[in-house]
Amino acid sequence: MAAGNILNHMVQYRTTPDDAFAAVADPTRRGILERLGTRDASITDLADAFDMTLTGMKKHVQVLEDAGLVTTAKVGRVRTCRLGPRRLTKEAAWIARYEEMLNARYDRLEAFLERTKGD
């Protein structure tokens, strides 16, 4: 059964320990990713761009780094941030399967309503 297969896939993915969803749940962190999408930036650049303290920005970058979405490298006194190595492929796949399941559900409901219309 299709719904069962989708569910199995989802349950399997659910056990993945590292979770990028939490990292992108924050609008500032999504903004940091978007910015790094155009060019690499130092923590200071990012703090300026988002009008935040260095300490605040470091925390956000740390969360992104822990999720594997950002890599940082220190050269001299400057820590530069860049995207990667992790992508959001699994997260996109989870959402796609969820939407697929929702659609299947709506289809079944519609078919049921259609069947019972004459009763």
Next chain:
Amino acid sequence: MAAGNILNHMVQYRTTPDDAFAAVADPTRRGILERLGTRDASITDLADAFDMTLTGMKKHVQVLEDAGLVTTAKVGRVRTCRLGPRRLTKEAAWIARYEEMLNARYDRLEAFLERTKGD
């Protein structure tokens, strides 16, 4: 410029206040959505299925309800949960644009490496 357009879209979306990413960042909450994808369930059913206390399950359902991903209705003493009305369309679109931006970035890097190979 394509990258600029993508960025504008992203910044626009960033201001959306209600955030479903945070709701699906928790593996138990993703599990609840998956389960509700197969059938509606009471809070008690869900608490049993996830081996949690009623109080713990109520909190998770509340987060999903606040995000619009789950609707609950009380009939007699039983509160039934079902999916909707919100879908994850915007979240899927954000991830898709992010991946697109990453790809564009890798392409530019590759082109640069190709150009400088002979130097």
